[in-house]
Amino acid sequence: MPLNVHPDIASLTPYxxxxxxxELERELGIPKAIKLASNENPxxxxxxxxxxLAEATATLHRYPDGGAHKLRVALADRWKVxxxxxxxxxxxxxxxxxLARTFLSPGDEAVMADQTFVIYKMEVTxxxxxxxxxxxxxxxxxxAAMAEAVTPKTRLLFLCNPNNPTGTMVxxxxxxxxxxxxxxxxxxxxxxxxxxxxxxxxxxxxxAYVRQGRNAxxxxxxSKIYGLAGLRIGYGVTTSExxxxxxxxxxxxxxxxxxxRAALAALTDEEHVAQSRALNxxxxxxVRSGLAVLGFQPLPSQANFLYFDVGRDGREVFQGxxxxxxxxxxxxxxxxxxxxxxxxxxxxxxxxxxxxVGTPTR
Ligand SMILES: *Cc1c(COP(=O)(O)O)cnc(C)c1O
Numbered sequence: 001m002p003l004n005v006h007p008d009i010a011s012l013t014p015y016x017x018x019x020x021x022x023e024l025e026r027e028l029g030i031p032k033a034i035k036l037a038s039n040e041n042p043x044x045x046x047x048x049x050x051x052x053l054a055e056a057t058a059t060l061h062r063y064p065d066g067g068a069h070k071l072r073v074a075l076a077d078r079w080k081v082x083x084x085x086x087x088x089x090x091x092x093x094x095x096x097x098x099l100a101r102t103f104l105s106p107g108d109e110a111v112m113a114d115q116t117f118v119i120y121k122m123e124v125t126x127x128x129x130x131x132x133x134x135x136x137x138x139x140x141x142x143x144a145a146m147a148e149a150v151t152p153k154t155r156l157l158f159l160c161n162p163n164n165p166t167g168t169m170v171x172x173x174x175x176x177x178x179x180x181x182x183x184x185x186x187x188x189x190x191x192x193x194x195x196x197x198x199x200x201x202x203x204x205x206x207x208a209y210v211r212q213g214r215n216a217x218x219x220x221x222x223s224k225i226y227g228l229a230g231l232r233i234g235y236g237v238t239t240s241e242x243x244x245x246x247x248x249x250x251x252x253x254x255x256x257x258x259x260x261r262a263a264l265a266a267l268t269d270e271e272h273v274a275q276s277r278a279l280n281x282x283x284x285x286x287v288r289s290g291l292a293v294l295g296f297q298p299l300p301s302q303a304n305f306l307y308f309d310v311g312r313d314g315r316e317v318f319q320g321x322x323x324x325x326x327x328x329x330x331x332x333x334x335x336x337x338x339x340x341x342x343x344x345x346x347x348x349x350x351x352x353x354x355x356x357v358g359t360p361t362r
């Protein structure tokens with residue numbers, strides 16, 4: 001049948017999600033496979049979130065609160081902004097799409113790094129905008145080059161911090177120099193999905209730019225440290241003006257009632273967050289040293305994953321690990337990303353990797 005598809009859409013490649021554990025177990029008949037591919041919290045969901053879910057099911061016959069009032073008020077309170085400055089998304093992914101569709105006209109430009117979250121390029125292209133891609137340096141955003149890449153057509157600048165998939169961060173000083181150079185009309189998108197894992201004192205206070213009224217949006221999510229990836233809920237903190245425009249395109253019931261309730265509870269679960277952060281800290285050290293023993297040197301990471309050069313075709317290593325029941329992420333070429341998991345998962349990953357790289361490739 002004849003079918004007309006816009007070339008921008010035809011040019012997209014479908015997002016390849018991390019393989020679900022059940023699928024690997026089914027395909028290869030491997031029991032107890034482990035997934036270290038999507039940067040999920042290995043400790044599971046916040047127990048406080050789980051506790052409210054059962055109760056929340058009683059009202060599933062009702063539509064959710066489209067304005068997610070309680071959660072927006074709680075987030076506004078937490079980050080010292082007005083509730084009108086908070087927008088919720090079906091995952092922060094959805095807000096990236098809303099940003100592209102709201103602010104890009106065909107041909108408008110969005111500046112982003114070459115090794116970063118793949119959704120930016122996808123959404124910008126789908127909105128018929130032009131991704132302007134700036135190479136990273138040693139896995140870090142090159143903010144000077146990104147500022148240089150801004151033209152009168154630039155509407156959005158994506159800054160993933162810490163960066164996925166490299167795990168690296170840019171500092172407060174670097175961001176401050178960027179903000180001084182970027183025209184105020186450009187919306188700077190601070191994607192901080194791993195914010196709660198960050199340990200560095202040099203990490204920028206990006207919300208300060210929002211509070212100053214700069215055209216900026218800070219994206220955070222309940223999918224990572226809060227352990228609610230399956231519920232799909234994330235948020236943006238921005239100016240009331242930007243939030244107002246995004247809300248014109250936001251589907252009215254984009255976040256469901258279970259997600260709203262669970263997120264509200266998870267936000268107060270400081271113990272779960274602290275435990276998750278502590279586990280990540282100690283285990284990241286363990287994984288890093290295990291990798292060093294095998295001769296690998298991951299980039300410095302402020303997130304909950306490590307990114308490293310496997311010194312040979314990364315796909316082969318990825319597939320070798322799959323056969324051992326360990327799912328990681330092959331990024332491109334020789335680069336692989338692995339999520340820091342539970343102690344026993346990490347040990348299994350290291351043992352599997354040793355086995356795979358110890359076997360000469362044909
Ligand atoms: C995981 C992730 C997100 C958030 O995803 P959602 O589940 O849609 O909230 C956003 N940005 C980056 C860089 C991520 O790694």
